[in-house]
Amino acid sequence: MRDWLAGRTLRTRLIAGVFVLLAVSCTIIGFATSITLQGFLFGRLDEQLVQAGSRLDVSRERPDRPGDSDRPSAPGRDPDVQGQTVGTLAVRVSDRSIEQAVVVRDTAGQISLSKVALTPADRSTLLNLTPGQPTTVRLSSLGEYRLRATGGPGGDTQVTGLSLQEIESTVHRLEVTELIVFAVALLLTGLAGAGWVTLSLRPLRRVTMTAKQVTSLPLGSGEVDLRHRVPETDPRTEVGQLGVAFNQMLGHVETALEERETSEVRLRRFVADASHELRTPLAGIRSYAELARRSTEDVPDEVSHALGRVESEAVRMGRLVDDLLLLARLDTGRPLEQEEVDLSRLVIEVTSDARVAGPDHRWSLDLPDEPLVVRGDEHRLHQVVANLLSNARIHTPAGTSVVVRLSADPAGQTGRQAGRRVILSVRDDGPGIPAELQAHVFERFVRADDSRSRVKGSTGLGLAIAQAVVKAHGGSLTLISRGAGTEFRISLPAGNGV
Ligand SMILES: Nc1ncnc2c1ncn2[C@@H]1O[C@H](COP(=O)(O)OP(=O)(O)OP(=O)(O)O)[C@@H](O)[C@H]1O
Ligand SMILES: [Mg+2]
Known part of the structure; x- marks a missing residue:
């Protein structure tokens, strides 16, 4: 995470942050809604289970009908079955063995009961149900079922079951819908967030642009035109305050640079003036030294040598002064011959x-x-x-x-x-x-x-x-x-x- 963050722009971080937060929120909402819906549907199914149990109870007590699966039941002849939800399972357990196991079917608009084939595993599951407590089980021929066992007359146990298929498909549909909605929401949020963040960071970009413009200026020497300022700074916002502070700093730097330039100009003028003024007395020294050296017949050798030295040092100093004057002039940017x-x-x-x-x-x-x-x-x-x-x-x-x-x-x-x-x-x-x-x-x-x-x-x-x-x-x-x-x-x- 830290590796990923390193070197990312503020814009990328903000957008990624919003995106991740939204994705987490969507996941939590998705889980919460599907669990709540599932709980609600299971509760309702359990109620239906109780009702279906009592209705099927009545139907099963008619000896001619249960298990008569091959005979389609005609409407009117089989009122109990007609009232049942398709897929309702009814099982009668007597003496720890399964007497009957039927399920309500809808064959081409005809509601009827048909026998259910049970594997040994299904039988053992059905026999071990706790009475009164709805349980979810998987039956080999019917799939996921919600079963409830109740004690019947004469020590029999009746098991009623309703298919979970509808609940599963409802929850599944909800999940698919949520997935699509959340994906679209994330996409839109990503795009809108990117636009929004870009818009919000625009003032910061203005500060950066101004800083870049100032960086490209040659501030090292000479007259500097430091008029650049961050435009449109709003001191009520953080970035605006940064812009204001930056502008104040630029103003400060501008004043300092102007002062430096003024003092540099003064110094250059002084060097140029001093060098210029020194040329005349130096020329005088050189000329007099030369004159004195030429008329030195009666002067001892040391004096003659000293005068020679005075002359050569005056020449050297003259050159130095000329160099300084030239440098001072070049510093002031005086145009050269073209x-x-x-x-x-x-x-x-x-x-x-x-x-x-x-x-x-x-x-x-x-x-x-x-x-x-x-x-x-x-x-x-x-x-x-x-x-x-x-x-x-x-x-x-x-x-x-x-x-x-x-x-x-x-x-x-x-x-x-x-x-x-x-x-x-x-x-x-x-x-x-x-x-x-x-x-x-x-x-x-x-x-x-x-x-x-x-x-x-x-x-x-x-x-x-x-x-x-x-x-x-x-x-x-x-x-x-x-x-x-x-x-x-x-x-x-x-x-x-x-
Ligand atoms: N070709 C070179 N080989 C070795 N050192 C050099 C060479 N050119 C310049 N330098 C060194 O660079 C220094 C600066 O040179 P620069 O020409 O500015 O001054 P200078 O020759 O010492 O004095 P000036 O040129 O003012 O009489 C020299 O003092 C010398 O030490
Ligand atoms: Mg040199």
């Missing part, structure tokens, strides 16, 4: 730059015959590819092979994204990204805590920017980590040229 970008040419350029920067690595390029074109911001896309290649160079030891592959992906192969796509993958056979870092590698300021990264002065913003730029182009950047090595894959919507 121009035709020849990705094949771009990849060739960036790879040849990487070859120069990392001569100790083995670079290889796999391009399709036809140039692949996407729509977007060439400068930003260049930055993305350059970052992936510089990662493959900086975060892997010398001698690592790096394969840059560009290909057109026919619609459907990338699954979720519709339309034709261009796939750019950068794969190296280096040490790979540590497993614990893989889930967070696209987050800001996340980098492996190894000496190599520290020495190269990496900031951990490169992949965050790459992902934000690719997203702004309607594409996706994913890390594919299988076995040794690292593969980053960019999927972009193809431009008109593909």
